[in-house]
Amino acid sequence: MHDTRLSARAQAFLALLRERLVIFDGGMGTMIQGHALSEAQFRGERFAAWRSDLRGNNDLLVLTQPTIISTIHRQYLKAGADVISTNTFNSSPVSQADYGMESLVGEFNLAAARLARQAADEASAETGAQYFVAGALGPTSRTASLSPDVNDPGFRNISFDELVAGYTMAVRALVEGGVDIILIETVFDTLNAKAALFAVREALDQAGVDLPIIVSGTITDASGRTLSGQTTEAFWNSVRHARPAVVGLNCALGGKQLRPYIEEMARVADTYVCAYPNAGLPNAFGGYDETPEQTAAILAEFAASGFVNMVGGCCGTTPDHIRAIAGAVAGLAPRVVPIIPRACRLSGLEPLNIDADSLFVNVGERTNVTGSAKFRKLIEAGDYTAAVDIARQQVANGAQMIDVNMDEGMLDSPAAMTKLLSLIAGEPDIARVPVMIDSSKWSVIEAGLKCVQGRPIVNSISLKEGEEAFLAHARLCMRYGAAVVVMAFDERGQADTLERKVRICERAYGLLTERIGFAPEDIIFDPNIFAVATGIEEHNRYSLDFIEATAAIKQRMPSVHVSGGVSNVSFSFRGNDPVREAMHSVFLYHAIRAGMTMGIVNAGQLGVYDELNPELRELVGFWSRSAA
Ligand code: THG
Numbered sequence: 001m002h003d004t005r006l007s008a009r010a011q012a013f014l015a016l017l018r019e020r021l022v023i024f025d026g027g028m029g030t031m032i033q034g035h036a037l038s039e040a041q042f043r044g045e046r047f048a049a050w051r052s053d054l055r056g057n058n059d060l061l062v063l064t065q066p067t068i069i070s071t072i073h074r075q076y077l078k079a080g081a082d083v084i085s086t087n088t089f090n091s092s093p094v095s096q097a098d099y100g101m102e103s104l105v106g107e108f109n110l111a112a113a114r115l116a117r118q119a120a121d122e123a124s125a126e127t128g129a130q131y132f133v134a135g136a137l138g139p140t141s142r143t144a145s146l147s148p149d150v151n152d153p154g155f156r157n158i159s160f161d162e163l164v165a166g167y168t169m170a171v172r173a174l175v176e177g178g179v180d181i182i183l184i185e186t187v188f189d190t191l192n193a194k195a196a197l198f199a200v201r202e203a204l205d206q207a208g209v210d211l212p213i214i215v216s217g218t219i220t221d222a223s224g225r226t227l228s229g230q231t232t233e234a235f236w237n238s239v240r241h242a243r244p245a246v247v248g249l250n251c252a253l254g255g256k257q258l259r260p261y262i263e264e265m266a267r268v269a270d271t272y273v274c275a276y277p278n279a280g281l282p283n284a285f286g287g288y289d290e291t292p293e294q295t296a297a298i299l300a301e302f303a304a305s306g307f308v309n310m311v312g313g314c315c316g317t318t319p320d321h322i323r324a325i326a327g328a329v330a331g332l333a334p335r336v337v338p339i340i341p342r343a344c345r346l347s348g349l350e351p352l353n354i355d356a357d358s359l360f361v362n363v364g365e366r367t368n369v370t371g372s373a374k375f376r377k378l379i380e381a382g383d384y385t386a387a388v389d390i391a392r393q394q395v396a397n398g399a400q401m402i403d404v405n406m407d408e409g410m411l412d413s414p415a416a417m418t419k420l421l422s423l424i425a426g427e428p429d430i431a432r433v434p435v436m437i438d439s440s441k442w443s444v445i446e447a448g449l450k451c452v453q454g455r456p457i458v459n460s461i462s463l464k465e466g467e468e469a470f471l472a473h474a475r476l477c478m479r480y481g482a483a484v485v486v487m488a489f490d491e492r493g494q495a496d497t498l499e500r501k502v503r504i505c506e507r508a509y510g511l512l513t514e515r516i517g518f519a520p521e522d523i524i525f526d527p528n529i530f531a532v533a534t535g536i537e538e539h540n541r542y543s544l545d546f547i548e549a550t551a552a553i554k555q556r557m558p559s560v561h562v563s564g565g566v567s568n569v570s571f572s573f574r575g576n577d578p579v580r581e582a583m584h585s586v587f588l589y590h591a592i593r594a595g596m597t598m599g600i601v602n603a604g605q606l607g608v609y610d611e612l613n614p615e616l617r618e619l620v621g622f623w624s625r626s627a628a
Helices: 008-019 029-033 037-041 058-064 065-077 093-099 102-127 159-174 188-209 232-242 254-267 292-304 319-329 374-379 385-394 415-427 444-447 467-478 498-515 535-554 568-574 576-593 614-623
Strands: 084-086 132-137 181-187 214-217 246-254 273-276 344-347 351-354 361-364 402-403 435-438 459-462 483-487 523-526 600-601
Touching: 029 058, 029 065, 029 188, 037 058, 058 065, 058 093, 058 102, 065 084, 065 102, 065 319, 084 102, 084 181, 093 102, 093 159, 102 132, 102 159, 132 159, 159 188, 181 188, 181 246, 188 214, 188 232, 188 467, 214 232, 214 273, 232 246, 232 254, 232 344, 232 351, 246 459, 254 273, 254 292, 273 292, 292 319, 344 483, 351 523, 351 568, 351 600, 361 385, 385 402, 385 415, 385 467, 402 415, 415 435, 435 444, 459 467, 459 523, 467 483, 467 498, 483 498, 498 523, 498 535, 535 614, 568 576, 568 600, 576 600, 576 614
Parallel strands: 084 132, 132 181, 181 214, 214 246, 246 273, 361 402, 361 600, 402 435, 435 459, 459 483, 483 523
Antiparallel strands: 344 351
């Protein structure tokens, strides 16, 4: 679907990745420093009277010292780079605001892209080979999923929407300037990267073109995690929805320290992998001492181990490093992209992959203002500290995900969703699990999607308002990177018979997979768990209908998952927890056998089927076993 809109050069880049190890360029900052430019040189004529100091604003040089930047590009191309990246690491509104130059961001990106394009084209004319330009989008100086203030963990100094606006402007200019590839690099905070990916896909769609995307994260220290706390696989799960052509790691660590994480990326990513580390760890003066031969030996070992498809350098590396790297990997085979089994791949700070072999996934239900009076009162009173503790308890009690619902008439639900998710993001013992964003209002769901760096589940969308609204929401789930709970609900209402449950799910499946290419493994059907034993005879079939619908759905659509709100089934026994718990255990015993993959439950309050009082088990089993 994407390939048709790829330019000839973009296709040539992908062809090169299939053929051999691709060589990326090296550090730009190091090379600029080598010129020891003065304040006046940074300013040039045009900004001679600018109100603030400009020395150190390297991105400005594409306007004031274009020859220096072109020369650096040429040096890298001469050294053997196939791909050069634009000098736009800080060409975002937030970064340029430090210099009062935020209104020049479009111009910076356009000029930088044109300089790199020209250098690449000239090199092609000289050698006859193809060279590619990657338009660089840096991380900005702010983090969307972390608070800059330790005393106010829910505070953010940048929003998802602000990042999207800045990245959109940059991408448009980079594309206009002729880049072949979009490079989202040095990702500290995956939420920033998700905003960049969102902006890139939207901007490319609007321009009617497609470009390959490279996403490169940064592992900041020996913890092996990004600055925002994710493991390598969690990072991959968070960005794979954008189908990057290349994913990898760059910067902070030297190649030696990067090895286990590149190995991990090579194992989990079903796309090309890149590594462009710094020239070792910085010395006491912030400089880099690793020689070209040392860096080259490390990257050649990565290549020989089958970890990488593209290699280059970051801070401290020079054209000599790139020349040595290109020499050392010449003739080594590129990594073979593995075929990764289908799974619903989610993440918090850690990955959660759900496939046919997974154990049942418990989703904590207590962070729900409509499902817990205690939680509702805390949120209404603004006691978010205690509300966050409820989330913590759910995870401590075994919830592998938490359902968050703020649908209460008296609340500003989008604000409450934003606040709770922002607070949770700063608590590693909670944030390690993915979030299930639960609301019947799309505005609340979208507010939640803008807060999570991991890959969440949207709970829920349905055909309630017709096909177009359903598909529009599903498309946005793909764009934000979320799996989705689809309720068995259509224009006529909630499905309350076995036949309607299955029919609606099949209709939704057809629309999602055929009309918009939604991955089946990211669809989680909820065929409605209703209360039994209400005193109305027909209601007694409700749990059986759910269980039989689950079996039918799994039989007809084997790759999808099935979920439900388990505590709903026992509403008639409110206040009688022993009976409710027994009902949940027996219900799950049968539903899991029928293929239910996950359920929203009171984590820590689930009985073990085999340990139930046999008489109670027999009595509550009435509603969950087939009538035969
Ligand atoms: N499907 C999907 N999402 C859902 C549901 C579903 N989200 C909400 C709900 N149903 C699942 N969550 C709960 C949470 C709590 C209870 C039931 C379902 C519950 N609460 C106690 C009660 O009402 O008796 C609360 C008592 C208290 O105040 O502590 O039972 O079906 N996709």
